[in-house]
Amino acid sequence: MQFESCLRKSLFAATLSLALCSAANFTVSASEFSDSYAAYQSAVSDKNYSDAQVYAEKAYQLGKEIYPKGSLDLANLALNLGSVFEINEEQTRAFDAYNEALAIYQTHFDDDAVELIEPLIGAADTAEKPQVARKYFIQAVDIAEDADDPILLANTLMSAFNKLSKTPLYSRKIQNYAIKAFEIYEDELPEDAMARVRATYTVGMIRKSKKQDTKAIELLNKVVKQFSVLDYSHPYELASHAQLVELYEKKGQSEKSTQHCIAIGSMRPWLDTQEQVPLYRLPPKYPVNSARAGREGMVQLSFIVDESGFVTDPKIIMSEGGSGFEKESLKAIKKWRYAPKFVDGKPVAAPSTVQLDYTMSKS
Known part of the structure; x- marks a missing residue:
């Protein structure tokens, strides 16, 4: 502006x-x-x-x-x-x-x-x-x-x-x-x-x-x-x-x-197909064993954003790289905050998804 x-x-x-x-x-x-x-x-x-x-x-x-x-x-x-x-x-x-x-x-x-x-x-x-x-x-x-x-x-x-x-x-x-x-x-x-x-x-x-x-x-x-x-x-x-x-x-x-x-x-004017964007996100920790091995990965999660903007019921949809990435992803996503969706002027629980990528520095 x-x-x-x-x-x-x-x-x-x-x-x-x-x-x-x-x-x-x-x-x-x-x-x-x-x-x-x-x-x-x-x-x-x-x-x-x-x-x-x-x-x-x-x-x-x-x-x-x-x-x-x-x-x-x-x-x-x-x-x-x-x-x-x-x-x-x-x-x-x-x-x-x-x-x-x-x-x-x-x-x-x-x-x-x-x-x-x-x-x-x-x-x-x-x-x-x-x-x-x-x-x-x-x-x-x-x-x-x-x-x-x-x-x-x-x-x-x-x-x-x-x-x-x-x-x-x-x-x-x-x-x-x-x-x-x-x-x-x-x-x-x-x-x-x-x-x-x-x-x-x-x-x-x-x-x-x-x-x-x-x-x-x-x-x-x-x-x-x-x-x-x-x-x-x-x-x-x-x-x-x-x-x-x-x-x-x-x-x-x-x-x-x-x-x-x-x-x-x-x-916010909400659309039915609109993905929610986190207002606060805590980056997941890189698993120590994976980092030592130079291993990369990704995790896709589904979850519910409740009426207060909290993440509830997170589930793994798909992952690559091992269970360490899944564990850290679940731990981090539970601390994220979102703006809840509104329907007819009231906040409602709504499903959402996210993908977390784990990559090593190329330097």
């Missing part, structure tokens, strides 16, 4: 107003420009981003004829163009457009002006090289830290985290961006604000990766609580339930994971 910060959205709205109002000062070309810009706005409103790109490019070219070179109006048109390029995954063109806007902004504003943050983040988000993205984000964060606007800082930090956490540059410092943003959101936003809920989930996953399971459980339960009041399912809600199943099972608290197994089952 692509993260769109409130920062980018709010500045984007201001851009539309400025560019369109300025065009009213012109004559013939201004009419054509205004028509193109109005079509661009309409396409954005309809989320028709292919048309939005066509009209954004046309408005930009017309703007170059009627606005002075290096004007803020041209910078704002370049920002709009960068935004639709980015949405349409034309990253190189988006990067160039954002940099054009940034260069103009830098001639109109001081180095620490908050107006620079939007083109900096745009350029960072669309930079091909992580090192380049980090350079732009550092500038944006430095500016935001000096501004008297905590939400601006939190949004900037989360933008940096969302991009850099997916690169080889991911580090404790990048993790701290998300943690600091979350702390700001907790102080400044209500519990049900989407930015706060997203940050809660993100920091919950950071705590989980650090083996801080108790803190992770606390945060992910907050996410579940906020989404539980909605009348629709959200991917963060589903993901949080799944993570809580794993965390509780690791702590040996199966009774607590059960409610999350059932919650997931109730959120």
Whole structure:
């Protein structure tokens, strides 16, 4: 899921107003420009981003004829163009457009002006090289830290985290961006604000990766609580339930994971032929004697997933490699957890199967 910060959205709205109002000062070309810009706005409103790109490019070219070179109006048109390029995954063109806007902004504003943050983040988000993205984000964060606007800082930090956490540059410092943003959101936003809920989930996953399971459980339960009041399912809600199943099972608290197994089952549209996917699986141990002999194997099992998502009545369908593989498979499968199937709004026991493969490393 692509993260769109409130920062980018709010500045984007201001851009539309400025560019369109300025065009009213012109004559013939201004009419054509205004028509193109109005079509661009309409396409954005309809989320028709292919048309939005066509009209954004046309408005930009017309703007170059009627606005002075290096004007803020041209910078704002370049920002709009960068935004639709980015949405349409034309990253190189988006990067160039954002940099054009940034260069103009830098001639109109001081180095620490908050107006620079939007083109900096745009350029960072669309930079091909992580090192380049980090350079732009550092500038944006430095500016935001000096501004008297905590939400601006939190949004900037989360933008940096969302991009850099997916690169080889991911580090404790990048993790701290998300943690600091979350702390700001907790102080400044209500519990049900989407930015706060997203940050809660993100920091919950950071705590989980650090083996801080108790803190992770606390945060992910907050996410579940906020989404539980909605009348629709959200991917963060589903993901949080799944993570809580794993965390509780690791702590040996199966009774607590059960409610999350059932919650997931109730959120999914079940098909009669649909195979169930484990929410928590304990890998079977490789039999010592088989490992010493270099012997590989496989085991196919059938079992019942009961109304609470527990595995019951496991049976061997077929196996290869010996009884050791069968024994370890039966031992492991009994500790797996599933989301129970739902029929007519109620959890029901349902049969399932799985194959466990035992292979030796080829190194």
